[in-house]
Amino acid sequence: MPRPLRHRPWQLPERLVTPEPLVLGRRALLGALAALAGAGVRLADAAVPRNPRYTADDRKLTDEKLATTYNNFYEFGSHKQIAKAAEALKTRPWTIRIEGLVEKETTLDIDDLLAKVALEERIYRLRCVEAWSMVVPWTGFPLADLVALARPLGSAKYLVMQTFLDARTAPGQRAFWYPWPYTEALTLAEATHELAFLVTGAYGKPLPNSMGAPIRLAVPWKYGFKSIKSIVAFRFVEDRPETFWEEIAPHEYGFWANVNPDVPHPRWSQKTEQPLGESEKIPTKIFNGYGEWVAHLYPDLRDPVYFR
Ligand SMILES: Nc1nc2c(c(=O)[nH]1)N[C@H]1C(S)=C(S)[C@@H](COP(=O)(O)O)O[C@H]1N2
Numbered sequence: 001m002p003r004p005l006r007h008r009p010w011q012l013p014e015r016l017v018t019p020e021p022l023v024l025g026r027r028a029l030l031g032a033l034a035a036l037a038g039a040g041v042r043l044a045d046a047a048v049p050r051n052p053r054y055t056a057d058d059r060k061l062t063d064e065k066l067a068t069t070y071n072n073f074y075e076f077g078s079h080k081q082i083a084k085a086a087e088a089l090k091t092r093p094w095t096i097r098i099e100g101l102v103e104k105e106t107t108l109d110i111d112d113l114l115a116k117v118a119l120e121e122r123i124y125r126l127r128c129v130e131a132w133s134m135v136v137p138w139t140g141f142p143l144a145d146l147v148a149l150a151r152p153l154g155s156a157k158y159l160v161m162q163t164f165l166d167a168r169t170a171p172g173q174r175a176f177w178y179p180w181p182y183t184e185a186l187t188l189a190e191a192t193h194e195l196a197f198l199v200t201g202a203y204g205k206p207l208p209n210s211m212g213a214p215i216r217l218a219v220p221w222k223y224g225f226k227s228i229k230s231i232v233a234f235r236f237v238e239d240r241p242e243t244f245w246e247e248i249a250p251h252e253y254g255f256w257a258n259v260n261p262d263v264p265h266p267r268w269s270q271k272t273e274q275p276l277g278e279s280e281k282i283p284t285k286i287f288n289g290y291g292e293w294v295a296h297l298y299p300d301l302r303d304p305v306y307f308r
């Protein structure tokens with residue numbers, strides 16, 4: 001199978017890039033392209049192939065308007081209507097730190113990172129622990145590619161990801177009783193599993209701020225809170241870290257958080273879920289339907305610890 005096309009600014013249709021490249025440096029050009037993308041202009045999207053390996057199975061795509069305006073993003077408020085407030089977040093320039101147990105700690109501009117990876121589109125299901133779900137076509141690249149670029153040391157066992165911290169832009173971060181910044185973590189085996197996906201777009205467009213622009217995680221076999229938004233740092237560590245929700249309510253939100261209809265949350269039965277925009281609830285599947293892909297990552301499937 002051919003490798004997906006690479007997302008490279010110099011592969012844009014000529015009419016989009018001339019004559020500016022003659023007068024702009026590469027950095028400025030990337031900035032200009034990012035600004036266009038921010039304005040909703042579809043740039044290299046046409047060159048992003050859909051990977052047919054990842055489909056919705058029997059489910060319909062969630063309506064775009066609904067998926068992009070019904071969100072959990074506590075940085076902008078502890079309710080679902082944060083899309084307008086999230087527009088205040090400046091997503092360019094955006095620097096990403098790669099740190100901890102790696103050959104060389106480094107910082108990376110997001111556009112330089114995107115020039116190093118091949119973007120593709122995947123349809124994934126997302127199941128929130130609050131028992132609603134959606135089906136979204138994400139654009140992005142495997143988290144495993146970032147791990148490979150980072151070159152972790154043999155001692156690294158976990159990957160911790162961190163959201164931006166800026167209480168002036170994100171009013172939710174003024175709520176001092178939350179342990180900001182938001183963090184999440186995976187084992188390295190999970191982080192390098194082919195399903196773990198770093199997302200930079202949705203519905204063929206740049207990722208809207210409400211969904212975690214400019215870069216968020218999608219780990220579709222786990223409850224939605226593991227899919228951290230607006231990431232600024234990837235830290236490789238040896239010991240299992242405590243993460244944002246685990247620190248707030250360890251009995252409600254564990255480290256593993258694999259979807260399981262038979263392990264109820266203290267406040268929500270997990271038996272069924274409400275697909276956004278649909279009238280009927282549907283049964284929830286173990287590992288959100290991805291069991292054949294990921295069950296081998298967990299040594300004892302009868303141990304409820306993996307499902308909280
Ligand atoms: N930084 C950050 N990431 C986050 C959250 C959050 O509040 N802050 N909410 C999580 C939860 S609970 C869910 S269900 C998903 C929701 O993603 P969506 O708004 O794109 O549907 O984002 C997750 N990632």
Ligand SMILES: [Mo]
Nearest residue numbers: 128129224225
């Ligand atoms: Mo969630």
